[in-house]
Each structure stands twice: as C-alpha cells, then as structure tokens.
Amino acid sequence: MIVYIAQRLLAGLGTLLGVSIIVFILVRALPGDAAVMMTGAGGGVVSEQELQQVRAKLGLDQPWVIQFADWSERIAVLDLGTSLRTGNAVSADIERRLPYTMEIVVLSMVIAIGLGIPSGVFSAWFAGGAVDRVLQTVSMIGLAAPSFWIGLLLILGLVVLFGWSAPLFWEPFWVSPLKSLSQLIWPSLSVGLRQTALISRMTRAIMLEVLDEDYIRTARAKGVPEFGVVFRHGLKNGMLPVVTLIGFEIAALFGGLIITETIFSVPGLGQYVVSSILNRDYPAIQGVVLLLAGIVVVGNLSVDLLYGVLDPRTRRGRAVA
Amino acid sequence: MKWPRLASAARRQPLGAIGATVMLIMALGALLAPVISPFDPTAGAPDALYEAPGPIYWLGTDAFGRDILSRLLYGGRVSLLVGLGASIAGVSIGAACGIVAGYAGGIIDSISERIMDALLAFPMLLLALALATALGPSLSNVIVALAMPIVPRAARIARASTLVLKTTAFIEAARATGCSDLRIILRHILPNAFAPLLVIATAYLGLAIVQEAALDYLGAGIQEPQPSWGLMMSGSATSLALVAPWIVIFPGIAICLAVLASNLLGDAIRDLLDPKLKSNFV
Numbered sequence: 001m002i003v004y005i006a007q008r009l010l011a012g013l014g015t016l017l018g019v020s021i022i023v024f025i026l027v028r029a030l031p032g033d034a035a036v037m038m039t040g041a042g043g044g045v046v047s048e049q050e051l052q053q054v055r056a057k058l059g060l061d062q063p064w065v066i067q068f069a070d071w072s073e074r075i076a077v078l079d080l081g082t083s084l085r086t087g088n089a090v091s092a093d094i095e096r097r098l099p100y101t102m103e104i105v106v107l108s109m110v111i112a113i114g115l116g117i118p119s120g121v122f123s124a125w126f127a128g129g130a131v132d133r134v135l136q137t138v139s140m141i142g143l144a145a146p147s148f149w150i151g152l153l154l155i156l157g158l159v160v161l162f163g164w165s166a167p168l169f170w171e172p173f174w175v176s177p178l179k180s181l182s183q184l185i186w187p188s189l190s191v192g193l194r195q196t197a198l199i200s201r202m203t204r205a206i207m208l209e210v211l212d213e214d215y216i217r218t219a220r221a222k223g224v225p226e227f228g229v230v231f232r233h234g235l236k237n238g239m240l241p242v243v244t245l246i247g248f249e250i251a252a253l254f255g256g257l258i259i260t261e262t263i264f265s266v267p268g269l270g271q272y273v274v275s276s277i278l279n280r281d282y283p284a285i286q287g288v289v290l291l292l293a294g295i296v297v298v299g300n301l302s303v304d305l306l307y308g309v310l311d312p313r314t315r316r317g318r319a320v321a
Numbered sequence: 322m323k324w325p326r327l328a329s330a331a332r333r334q335p336l337g338a339i340g341a342t343v344m345l346i347m348a349l350g351a352l353l354a355p356v357i358s359p360f361d362p363t364a365g366a367p368d369a370l371y372e373a374p375g376p377i378y379w380l381g382t383d384a385f386g387r388d389i390l391s392r393l394l395y396g397g398r399v400s401l402l403v404g405l406g407a408s409i410a411g412v413s414i415g416a417a418c419g420i421v422a423g424y425a426g427g428i429i430d431s432i433s434e435r436i437m438d439a440l441l442a443f444p445m446l447l448l449a450l451a452l453a454t455a456l457g458p459s460l461s462n463v464i465v466a467l468a469m470p471i472v473p474r475a476a477r478i479a480r481a482s483t484l485v486l487k488t489t490a491f492i493e494a495a496r497a498t499g500c501s502d503l504r505i506i507l508r509h510i511l512p513n514a515f516a517p518l519l520v521i522a523t524a525y526l527g528l529a530i531v532q533e534a535a536l537d538y539l540g541a542g543i544q545e546p547q548p549s550w551g552l553m554m555s556g557s558a559t560s561l562a563l564v565a566p567w568i569v570i571f572p573g574i575a576i577c578l579a580v581l582a583s584n585l586l587g588d589a590i591r592d593l594l595d596p597k598l599k600s601n602f603v
Contacts, residue, residue, distance in 0.1 A: 011438070014435050014438075015435065015438040015439050015442055016442075017439075018435050018436060018438065018439025018442075019439045019442045019443070021439070022439055022440065022443075026451050026452070026455060027451075029455040030451075030454055030455045031454075031455065031457060140581065140584070140585075141577065141581065143580075143584060144527065144577045144578075144580040144581035144584055145573070145576075145577050145580075146531040146534060146535065146573070146576055146577075146580075148534075148535060148538060148554075149534075149554065149569075149573035149576060149577070152554060152569050152573065153569070153570070153573070155559055155562065156561075156562045156566050156569060156570070159559055159562035159563060160562055160563065160566070164559075165559055166559060252444060252445075254444055255443075255444015255445055255446050255447050256444070256446065258444070258446050258447060258450065258539075259446065259535050259538065259539060262539065273447065274450070274539060277450055277451055277454050277541075278454065278539075278540065278541070285451070289443070289447060289451070292443075292444060292447060293439075293442040293443050293444075294442075296441075296442045296443070296444065297442050300442075
C-alpha cells in the first residue's frame with residue numbers, strides 16, 4: 001500500500017510540473033503585451049523606453065527558461081505574484097474568492113448526490129416502469145441542457161416571479177451563513193442539475209448490474225425485506241464507481257463554474273479567471289489556472305487512493321491515474 | 322451501411338433513429354439557411370426591436386430587430402461545423418497519439434502519458450477559453466481550441482484498447498508474417514479500436530457544441546454580428562427577462578436539441594457496435 005501511495009504521489013507531482021509548463025507556455029502565447037496593458041498605452045503616449053523599463057521590472061525581458069525558473073521558485077513558496085489588474089497579491093485575491101466557489105461546489109454536490117443517488121436507485125429498482133421512464137427522460141434532457149442556459153433560465157424565472165436582481169454584495173458564508181446560502185443556491189442549482197443527471201444515470205446503470213448478482217438473490221431468499229435488499233446489499237456494493245465519478249465530477253465542477261459564476265456575477269474564482277484571461281493579467285491567470293489544475297490533480301489522486309482503500313483488489317496494477 | 326441494414330438498425334434503436342433524424346433536420350436547416358431564412362440574419366429592422374414571437378417574426382426579434390429564427394438557422398452552421406470539426410479533429414489526433422504511445426510503449430509511452438495527464442488536469446472549458454483567447458477569435462481557431470481538451474481523453478481510450486490488442490494472437494501473427502509496424506497499426510489495431518473512438522466522437526460532438534456556445538457567450542469565440550447560438554444568448558438575462566425572454570430561451574432550446582440528438586445517436590451507435598461498452602462518460 002505504501003509503494004502504491006508513493007507511486008501515485010510521484011505521478012501526481014509529475015503531472016503538476018507538466019501542468020505548470022503548459023500554463024506558462026499558454027500564458028506567454030496570449031496575444032497582447034502585459035507591459036502595454038499596465039502602462040495603459042495603446043494611444044501611443046508611452047515611449048518604447050518606458051515600456052522596456054516596465055518589462056524589465058516584470059522580468060519579461062529575460063529568456064523564457066529563466067522566467068519559468070523564477071516563477072516556479074516563487075510558486076514553491078506560494079508567492080503567486082501581483083495581479084496586474086487589481087494590484088493585489090494574486091494569493092490574496094484567490095483567498096477572498098475561493099470561499100464563494102467552494103460554497104457553490106459543496107452546495108451543488110449536495111444537491112447532486114441528494115437527488116441523483118436516490119433517483120438512480122429508484123430507477124433501477126423499478127426499471128422499465130413509469131417512474132423509471134420519467135426519470136430517464138428528465139436526466140437525458142438534464143445532460144443535454146448546457147448549465148449556463150439553465151442558469152439563464154433560472155434568472156429569467158426569478159426575475160419574472162420574484163423581481164430578483166443579482167445581489168450587489170455577496171455575503172460570505174461565515175458572516176451570515178443563511179443569507180449566503182440563499183444567495184448562492186441559484187448558481188449551485190444551475191451547475192448541480194447536470195451533475196444530478198449524471199450521477200442518477202450512473203447509479204442506475206450500476207444498480208441494474210448489482211441487483212442481478214447472486215448475493216442479492218441470496219439476500220432475497222433469506223427473507224431480507226426488499227428495501228433492505230436494494231439499499232443495504234445493493235447500494236453498498238454499487239457505491240464504488242459512483243464515488244469515483246463524484247470525485248472526478250467535483251474536480252470538473254471547478255471548470256463548469258467559470259461560466260456560471262460569470263452569469264450570476266458571483267465574485268468567485270471562475271469569474272476571476274475569465275476576467276483575467278480577457279484582460280491578459282498574466283500572474284493572475286497563472287495563479288488561478290495552476291490552482292484549479294492542482295485541485296483536479298489532487299482530486300484525482302484522492303479518488304485513486306480512496307479507491308485503493310475501498311477496494312483492495314485495485315491496489316495493484318492500476319497503471320492509469 | 323446498406324439501406325436494409327440501416328433500417329433494421331433504426332428499428333432496434335428507435336431513440337437513436339430519432340436522434341439521427343433531428344441531427345439531419347438541423348444540418349439541413351443550417352445548410353439551406355440562405356434559402357429558407359425568412360430574413361437577413363445580420364440586418365436589423367429598427368422598427369421591430371424586441372418584437373415578440375408572432376406571425377411575422379416566428380421566434381421574435383432581438384435588441385437590434387434581427388429575426389431570431391433566421392439567426393438560429395445561420396447560427397446552426399457555426400455550432401454544427403465547430404462541433405463536428407472539434408470532435409473529429411480532437412478524437413483523430415488523440416487516437417493517433419494514444420495508439421502510437423500504447424504500441425511503442427517504453428519511454429515514448431511514459432512521456433505521452435505525462436503530457437496527457439497534464440492536459441487532463443485542465444477543466445475543459447478553461448483550456449478551451451485560454452486557447453481561444455491565445456489564438457484569437459476565428460472559426461478555425463475555435464475548432465482548434467475545442468479540439469485540444471478532447472485530445473487527451475481520446476488518447477487515453479485509444480491507448481487502453483491498443484494495450485489490450487497488442488497482446489492478442491492475431492497481432493502476434495501479423496508480426497510473425499512480417500507486417501511492418503505501420504501496417505499493424507493501420508490495418509489491425511485501428512479497425513479494432515475504432516468502435517469506442519466513434520462512440521466518444523459522438524459524445525464529444527454534443528459537448529463541443531455546448532462549449533462552443535459557452536466560448537461565444539464569454540466573448541472568446543465567434544464575434545458579432547455573425548450569428549451563433551452562444552452569442553445570441555449573451556447580454557444581461559436580468560434585464561431581458563421582462564423585455565424579451567425569447568432571446569435567451571430559443572438558442573438554448575436549439576443547443577439542447579442538438580446535444581440531445583447527438584447523445585441519443587451516440588448511445589445507439591455504442592449499443593449497436595458493442596453492447597458491452599458502458600456509458601460512463603459524458
């Protein structure tokens with residue numbers, strides 16, 4: 001088990017290095033010049049000399065290899081640099097925005113798991129029946145509908161029914177939890193519905209398989225009530241792939257939030273990364289993208305390790321992360 | 322596929338047949354847009370701003386008085402073209418990388434795996450957004466930007482099939498008869514690894530359509546005044562809600578239909594090609 005963990009950790013570190021190289025190259029490939037953006041030039045009022053000075057200050061005149069070495073050295077001590085747009089330390093910007101994003105992620109996963117697993121189980125339990133048909137159709141549509149469109153429809157509905165408008169100030173969770181939850185429930189719903197459909201379909205597929213197993217027949221034969229058969233004997237054994245899916249989906253959720261946060265104008269990480277990319281705010285893009293990719297790597301790693309703990313058979317020979 | 326076989330496939334997979342039909346209708350609508358569009362998609366009518374759906378403008382008009390139906394038909398060209406282009410390009414490139422890496426093994430495989438792992442760590446939309454911004458807004462750049470996140474996902478599946486195929490007796494036999502590596506890959510591995518690749522290509526077709534709309538919405542894709550489904554929805558939903566909700570609603574329905582159709586088609590192809598494959602992606 002220790003060898004297995006060490007292997008996975010090493011692979012994870014390698015992936016992170018690869019990620020940082022890709023981010024670095026990608027950011028350098030963005031058109032537009034950070035120095036030009038910073039000095040507000042464009043009308044030609046700033047001389048080439050001044051631009052050179054700004055570039056030298058930012059280290060942009062150094063060769064790429066040196067820039068990368070500098071950058072990774074600072075990353076190692078969690079110094080992500082200063083945002084060109086807000087003028088704050090990128091890590092401070094992230095710190096302020098992360099709670100909103102985390103709250104949406106947790107809330108939408110609660111919605112997705114709370115609705116998805118039971119509906120999937122019931123679908124499989126009464127496979128072919130009316131309930132199953134309805135749930136299948138709804139989840140099929142749920143998978144096809146883009147989450148940002150669901151978000152837009154939610155806004156339409158909220159405005160028409162309740163005269164809703166985007167909050168000017170988004171309450172942080174620790175200041176007033178209830179108010180914060182009531183504000184963030186809408187973006188969470190719009191991302192959560194897709195995950196609900198996904199989890200529901202996956203649970204159904206697995207439960208159909210599990211309910212066909214010999215031990216389920218045995219449980220029925222010895223007189224376990226049907227509810228116990230489905231939930232205790234069935235669901236417990238079918239949970240493993242669902243747990244994996246949930247792990248991967250949490251990681252993927254961070255990506256989906258990019259557009260949902262923009263639509264609802266939630267001041268979270270997704271919105272931050274969009275405006276950073278559109279404004280060529282190099283340090284901010286690097287910092288946030290690295291963080292998001294890092295979360296994905298760590299998420300996948302924990303799913304892998306969790307899998308090893310939950311199912312001892314997989315500890316060996318799982319070469320693919 | 323011959324017609325009688327197609328008909329029998331349609332009978333066995335009625336949902337897939339519906340999906341294929343919807344796809345076909347949308348493709349026709351996009352192709353024939355210049356013929357069947359009732360209005361010019363980019364020219365607005367100043368006296369018909371925010372017109373509600375009615376007998377003249379079937380699906381209403383937008384803030385510039387442009388006909389939504391016409392814009393949907395023309396926008397379908399962008400969505401379907403980008404969706405098809407991105408999924409075909411992404412899956413082909415990914416499959417090539419995956420098969421070569423899996424077949425070669427050793428250091429080539431390790432390096433390719435690390436690169437793919439790193440690419441996989443980026444949320445799809447984030448990678449596409451950064452690439453689209455880096456490359457600049459144009460149709461072909463959007464296709465490239467959306468194909469990139471598909472590459473590692475296709476590569477992983479192609480590599481897995483290749484690793485299994487590599488150990489089979491018929492590949493060994495092919496090698497024993499003196500087939501070159503290239504011939505083994507093209508004639509023996511590729512055809513046998515094709516089914517799962519076709520399935521993910523249809524799955525990513527839907528995803529690419531959604532992400533293309535997202536890029537346009539964020540302003541990193543197709544630019545005004547060109548019509549595209551994602552672009553049509555952009556603008557403040559809060560202020561449109563009471564004025565002209567149809568501006569937001571109809572393009573979304575178009576996206577839903579396209580994605581639903583491609584998902585249904587993909588499921589049907591999966592079941593027809595290999596009933597054992599599970600739909601645990603998308």
